[in-house]
Amino acid sequence: MIKKGIFYTTILLTVAFISSGFKPYNSQISKYLFADGNEQQSYVFPSQNSLDYFKLKVPFTGRYFIGFKEALAHKESQGKYGKINSLGYMGKYQFGIETLKSIGINDSIGFMNNPRLQEKAFVALLSKNKFKLKDYINYFEGKIVDGIKITESGILAAAHLGGPGSVKRFLNSNGEKKCKDEYGTSVKTYMKDFGGYETAGIQAVKNAKVN
Secondary structure, eight states, X not given: OHHHHHHHHHHHHHHHHHHXXXXXXXXXXXXXXXOOTTTTGGGGSSSSOGGGGGSOOOSOOTTSHHHHHHHHHHHHHTXXXXXXXTTOOBTXXXXXXXXXXXXXXXXXXXXXXXXXXXXHHHHHHHHHHHHHTHHHHHHHTTOEETTEEOOHXXXXXXXXXXXXXXXXXXXXXXXXXXXXXXXSOBXXXXXXXXXXXXXXXXXXXXXXXXX
């Protein structure tokens, strides 16, 4: 009888010991491991402030127009709105004073302090140059001149560098006249580097002005 009592007592103690391992444990978990409803979305990004992502400037975005203008701006000024080079060309796209006047901008200081105006000026100049060069675009686009496949975006970029006249001289001479700017950069280089972008959305306007 005593042996049976010892046996059952041993079983009960063993069960009790094993069961104790499944009792709830009141752990102290740091509150920093949790996010409330207002914080959850911010942790989707590396930065906790999602507004930071609206400030990012991505310089190259494919072959679309935004890629064209940002690539050209990077070449001209490293994309800096406040850039003035040694020859006095200004802004993100390096405009001269006379060029600005031709598209209706007479306040160079206001131009330098207004990124939105600089973007509008760039589009206006593209429109004006496209009108002046529309016959050349229609005739030469897709052809090979001096080893370069001619495209509309390449022509417009070259015109931004040296003006429509230099583009016409280059194409009319079949590439023999290299037509370089004051720093030695040729229109051929711009036609090559900025060819194949989407610029069909730029309207050809004879006397394009910034509104």
